[in-house]
Amino acid sequence: xxxxxxxxxxxxxxxxxxxxxxxxxxxxxxxxxxxxxxxxxxxxxxxxxxxxxxxxxxxxxxxxxxxxxxxxxxxxxxxxxxxxxxxxxxxxxxxxxxx
Amino acid sequence: xxxxxxxxxxxxxxxxxxxxxxxxxxxxxxxxxxxxxxxxxxxxxxxxxxxxxxxxxxxxxxxxxxxxxxxxxxxxxxxxxxxxxxxxxxxxxxxxxxxxxxxxxxxxxxxxxxxxxxxxxxxxxxxxxxxxxxxxxxxxxxxxxxxxxxxxxxxxx
Numbered sequence: 001x002x003x004x005x006x007x008x009x010x011x012x013x014x015x016x017x018x019x020x021x022x023x024x025x026x027x028x029x030x031x032x033x034x035x036x037x038x039x040x041x042x043x044x045x046x047x048x049x050x051x052x053x054x055x056x057x058x059x060x061x062x063x064x065x066x067x068x069x070x071x072x073x074x075x076x077x078x079x080x081x082x083x084x085x086x087x088x089x090x091x092x093x094x095x096x097x098x099x
Numbered sequence: 100x101x102x103x104x105x106x107x108x109x110x111x112x113x114x115x116x117x118x119x120x121x122x123x124x125x126x127x128x129x130x131x132x133x134x135x136x137x138x139x140x141x142x143x144x145x146x147x148x149x150x151x152x153x154x155x156x157x158x159x160x161x162x163x164x165x166x167x168x169x170x171x172x173x174x175x176x177x178x179x180x181x182x183x184x185x186x187x188x189x190x191x192x193x194x195x196x197x198x199x200x201x202x203x204x205x206x207x208x209x210x211x212x213x214x215x216x217x218x219x220x221x222x223x224x225x226x227x228x229x230x231x232x233x234x235x236x237x238x239x240x241x242x243x244x245x246x247x248x249x250x251x252x253x254x255x256x
Contacts (some may be wrong), residue, residue: 001101003202007195008105012112014191019116021183025174027166031115031128034159038135041151049142051205060147066233068158073237075162077244082169085251089175 002050006043013039025089026078030071037067101141108134121167121174128163132156 012035019032041063044056081090111131118124133156140148 003199005101005105006198006202008102008109010191010194010198011109013194014187015109015112015116017190018184018187021186022180025170027121027163027170028116028124028174030163030166031124034128034132035112038132041147042135042138045139045142045144045147049144057144057147060144061150062230064147064150064155066230068155070237071159071162073241075166077241078166079169080245080248084248 002046005046005050009039009042009046012042026074026081029090030074030078033074034067034071037063037070041067101138104134104138104141108138119174121170121172124174125160125163125167129156129160132159 016032016035016039019028019035041060044060044063047053048056048060108131111127111134115124115128115131118127133152136148136152136156138148139145139151142148
């Protein structure tokens, strides 16, 4: 039971990894980053419940706060990039256009 | 119950990356986070679950709505990168195999040597180092990004 739930969180992490590495538009990259962090929170909560590592819950709160801050900072960068360079894709900032 | 919730969360996560329209993708993503909140409540971490649903999901939804106003109703089309999908799948297989090989030992350790845990008493300094590293990397990225944008703006002018 415990192993299956951890494997689910690995799957979510791999999905987020794919989304980040495929690097399309900013919004999907944010979705993927949140998936990565949610997978980590899931592992922390699951291990806290099944294995008794209760300090993991505190770490989960900290990761959650960090994820929200990261999303806010990232979206501000996205808005600035869109205003200055008119791009929706981070690769385009380096001069590499996709399609 | 947990498996059903997690399967639903995974399906919603996949659909949020595959749907081409931005608003349904965002709704799917927010529902995924909501389902994860229900999962935490089901795990007896009620405050974590409520925090996830009311604060995390709510905050992220507002931020993503702001992003949707910039992106538009449909995501722009980019070429697909199947190699990244293969790499992510390989990572999943690798980490799952490694975990399942060591899972028995982990359970054995926790059942035989379960002690009353003290919050942050032993590893407080380690956490501080990790979070300092993360914060400095975010700061570096922000500074670097603003420098790139400034350069781009100057070239444009």
